Amino acid sequence: MELNGKPVDELLAKQFKSMQEEADKKTPEMEAKFAEEERKRLLEEALERVEASNRNAEIPRRFWDASFSKFPSEISERARELCLKERSDTIFIMYGTTGRGKTTTLCSAIHARAFEGVGSSYYFTMRNLEMILRRCRTYGTDEDEVSFVRRLSETPFLCLDEVGTCLNTVDEVNFLSTVISNRYDNCLPTWIATNLTPIKFKAFLCNISIEGKTEQELIELNEKLINKSVILNRIKSVAVEETLVGESYRGVHNGDNPEA
Numbered sequence: 001m002e003l004n005g006k007p008v009d010e011l012l013a014k015q016f017k018s019m020q021e022e023a024d025k026k027t028p029e030m031e032a033k034f035a036e037e038e039r040k041r042l043l044e045e046a047l048e049r050v051e052a053s054n055r056n057a058e059i060p061r062r063f064w065d066a067s068f069s070k071f072p073s074e075i076s077e078r079a080r081e082l083c084l085k086e087r088s089d090t091i092f093i094m095y096g097t098t099g100r101g102k103t104t105t106l107c108s109a110i111h112a113r114a115f116e117g118v119g120s121s122y123y124f125t126m127r128n129l130e131m132i133l134r135r136c137r138t139y140g141t142d143e144d145e146v147s148f149v150r151r152l153s154e155t156p157f158l159c160l161d162e163v164g165t166c167l168n169t170v171d172e173v174n175f176l177s178t179v180i181s182n183r184y185d186n187c188l189p190t191w192i193a194t195n196l197t198p199i200k201f202k203a204f205l206c207n208i209s210i211e212g213k214t215e216q217e218l219i220e221l222n223e224k225l226i227n228k229s230v231i232l233n234r235i236k237s238v239a240v241e242e243t244l245v246g247e248s249y250r251g252v253h254n255g256d257n258p259e260a
Contacts, residue, residue, distance in 0.1 A: 046115045053114035057121045057159075059107050066107035073101045075242045076108070082189075082240065083109035083157070084116055089187040091180065093241045095198055099248030102193035106159040109191060119156035127165040129172055149175070153182035156189075163194040164204050173207055177231045184234045198222075198241065202232055 054064045068076040075094070082092055094102045110121040136145040143151070152158055158179075166172035183190045194201055199218050202225045203210045210218060226232050 046117070049114040049117060050111050053110055053121065057110050057114075057123045059110060059123050060103075060125075063103060063107035066104045067111055068108045071101065071104045071108065073105065073244065074246075075105065075244065078240075078242070079105050079109055080112055083112055083191075084118060085189075086118075087187070088189045089184065089238050090189050091184070091235050091239045092189070092191045093201070093235075093239060094191075094193045094244060095196065095201065095241070096244035097195055097248070100244035100246065101249055102244060103161055104249075106161055106191055106193055110157070110159060113157055121157040121159065122152065122155040123159045123161065124152065125161040125165075126172055126176075127162050129166045129175060130168045133168075133171055133175075149178055149182075152179050154186070154188075157191075158183065158188070159191045159193070161193045163192055164196045164201070169204075169207065173205060176205065180231060181234065184238065198243075202226070202229075205229065205231055 053059065054061075059066075068080045079092070082088065082090055094105060096102055106123060110123060113119060113121055132148065133145060135141055136143065136148055160176070160179075163176065164172075180190060196204060199222050200210060202222060206225050206229050208221075208225070210221065213221065226236055
């Protein structure tokens with residue numbers, strides 16, 4: 001077979017030889033430059049994903065620069081490992097009073113996932129739940145209550161902050177039970193931050209008061225709740241729990257600011 005009077009095989013061989021000679025001209029310096037340019041390109045793309053996550057995940061402005069490296073804590077290493085774990089169904093619960101770094105950890109996890117490009121995330125603070133539900137139930141919005149619950153049930157990575165702060169306790173407990181159960185059934189990771197102690201958190205989900213109970217009664221109640229409550233039993237089967245201790249991060253830094 002010929003092309004313009006010359007055998008096609010001969011033309012292809014000549015073209016291949018030319019391409020090979022061009023490839024052989026690459027020096028180590030050229031390859032290093034190419035690798036550096038590729039590294040910069042990938043870094044820019046990762047940083048763009050992190051920036052977009054602040055908007056898409058609805059992260060509060062104060063935590064736009066949150067990262068495990070900038071704000072390390074005693075649980076940073078474990079939290080980073082968990083948030084990047086593939087096919088995770090972990091329910092990660094952080095306990096601790098205000099200022100211990102729980103919200104920073106949640107937002108750092110979202111940013112870490114965005115940087116690595118492992119899936120979308122959503123951040124939601126429970127103190128806004130009553131307002132969201134009222135809007136869904138009362139006004140003609142694009143998203144009704146069922147759609148809102150479904151969205152939080154299906155997002156690849158969900159962070160629920162300030163659990164136990166909604167004024168309407170019944171709505172919050174029902175909402176949490178539904179979303180956590182849905183995500184458990186779908187094997188999706190759920191991260192929870194609360195100022196409640198572990199036993200108060202369990203009692204809260206079961207809508208039980210623990211006021212006036214002795215330490216022994218609380219121990220017995222703890223076992224009873226886990227064994228009797230469907231939602232707590234599900235949480236226990238996949239839960240990783242951490243309690244952040246120490247001084248308030250806000251208190252330490254505000255102490256250096258005379259105008260704080």
